[in-house]
Amino acid sequence: MSYPIPQWRVVLDGTDLTERIAPRLRDLTLTECRGGDADQLDLSIHDHDGKMALPKRGVRLSVALGWKATGLIDKGTFIVDEVEYSGAPDIITVRARSADLTADMRTRRERSWHNTTLGAVLNALAGEHGLTPRVADALARTKLPHLDQANESDMNLLTRLGQRFDAVATVKAGALVFAPIGAGTTATGKPLPTVTLTRRDGDQHRYSVADRDAYTGVRAYWVDKGKARRQSVLVGTDDNANRLRESYADEATARQHAHAELERVKRGIAKFDYTLAIGRADLFPEQTVKVSGFKPEIDGQRWLIAKTTHTVSGSSGFSTSLELETAA
Structure with a gap:
């Protein structure tokens, strides 16, 4: 029986370091976020013989991940902003964030x-x-x-x-x-393919659902300067409405914030974390996911990738962890 062989590439300021650091690799972790937080690369290598130099902050690291049978997928370029040297045994850890965030x-x-x-x-x-x-x-x-x-x-x-x-x-x-969020398309309107995953694809999962944040609506407030008083706008129903603390400049702004908060509440009612035994470098935030082989409540739900964590380990291969939330 043949087993899939993970493949990866790390390029430092135009110089391919893959072959040099492959025997020393402890782990490589790439975290991709939907927005707000920059994508982050963590690279940890063994330096038992002291022959590895510490990289300078500000250098650029380009990373690609995949499998030998299917090839590499480019995962972007990152700028080193943290370097750690620890021991014993001696280990160099490099942290880099998306190069687009200048x-x-x-x-x-x-x-x-x-x-x-x-x-x-x-x-x-x-x-x-x-x-x-x-x-x-x-x-x-x-x-x-x-x-x-x-x-x-x-x-x-x-x-x-x-x-x-x-x-x-x-x-x-x-x-x-x-x-x-959750539109199922790119910003240019191109549809994102729905990903189908089965229970056999993974080796760890965790599903949670809670009523404590199951608000039926959101009420936001704004200041009517003409009448010199505070007004409110409701999105959804008032049965169990969440009330935003901030007061906004006008009704339209208040309504926009209330609508956005209600959408976040809907997505957060149920969550599903799933670790794939065989890494999928082609997965990224905002793709919709359909799963099978679990409980009916899980299989019947459309899921949205909120965060991906790709990990290549020197001892355990290549895996991908997904943080999923409910899609509308």
Whole structure:
């Protein structure tokens, strides 16, 4: 019986280090997030003979993962921002984050937009950082009467807008991506394929469902300056409504936040974590998943990948862990 052989590649500033570090590999972990948090690469290698140099912060690491039978899948480029040297036995651990999140994107700024659209703001952000805007049409047309960026980085602003509109808001592969969570499409409207997984594909799983956050609606508040009083807007029903603490500038903004929060509540009622025995480098956040071989409540649910963790170990091969939440 033949077993699949994992394959991987690590390139440091254009130099392929794969063969050199393969005998020393302790583990390589790539965590891919939906938005807000940067994708992260953790690489740990043995340095028992002291022959490995510590990499400098700021260098670029490119990573590809896969299997010898099917080939490699490019998983992006990362910038080293943490290096750790520990022992005994001596181990070098390198942590790197998505290269698209530049220092300039984390620089705090002061500015405002007036009588514009969400698409115009996101296109401006993309242009300032040399990124290609990938903004879903339905969101791009949303009117923004006023938007402040007060002592806030462009990345934080992008994340905040993503929370306001319940959207994937991230920077990957040279593009600024802004698209509805769970839409099943890319920002350009191209459908994402549904992934089918069976119980035989994995070796660990955990399902949880809870009523404590099963709100029927969300109520948000806004200040009516003309009447000098606080008003509210309800999305969903008031049977068991969650109330947002913050007061917003106008009714439209309050409604947007209430709608986004209700969508997050719906997705979070049930969660399913699944570790695949044979790693799948082709899986990434926002893909929809259909599973079989579990309980009816699990098999009958459409799932959405919220987070992927790909791990290559020197001792146990290549596996992929999925954090799934309910899809609408």
